[in-house]
Amino acid sequence: MIERSMGALEVKGCPHGRGVFSKRKFGVGEVIQTAESLAITTTPRSPPWKRWALIIGKTRDGKRLFWDEEDERSANYWSNFLDHSPEDNVRLLIDAKKRTARLIATKSIDAGEELFLNYKEYDPANWAPD
Template identity: 30%
Template sequence: MWFSKNIDQPQHIEVRESQLHGRGVFAKSKIKKGELIEQAPVIFLSNDEKETLRFTKLYHYYFLLDRPEKQTAFSFGYASFYNHSPQANAYYTFSGRKNALNIYAYRTIEAGSEITINYNGRPDDKSEVYFPSQDER
């Protein structure tokens, strides 16, 4: 195998086709409210590095942060495949100390259900989320 055996992939979630948008993350077993779903490693990008993403397929897969020194994070694991929902069933936090994105269940998620996050940060935020079209990239 070309990857380290020390990397733990979550056994209770999987990526598959989503009715919401392309691929999504789904629960393979019941996940209880408050449970850590995934701790995904991240790298923080400078504003210049973020701008270069505009010319790549990675452009739609990064997280914006409201931190002046670290405005953008690119996440590994499954984190970039969680779809947006204004009624999200999960939420995320960043740990700068661990360089990780933590995904938690906002409410109990049944096996087979898609796990969604609100891209605005809070699970119940009703603000519009702007998704640029292919022409705007």
């Protein structure tokens, strides 16, 4: 069952819950999706047990900077469902100052393939399954 479809992506069920899947083929380096007005914060509203707030860096005074869980009504809601894999096929290029991100293919991706990030690339403290 497809929960949400937006352009080249769709959120649907997968063996580990829900994931983000490609609706078409993408080549290496191709921009898959963009996101604007990101929920960037030093105090995520997403509870730690949900693990939806991705640590993306630090502020000048050393506080952790998070891309927090996106609201269900947000155009960026799909980002909550990017799953982790050490064998990732996408990368987020995040500009925290502009509150934007670009999802880029790091490998060739086929239509119907699930998209995976390596959460640890953004900060070693990010949760990731073993």
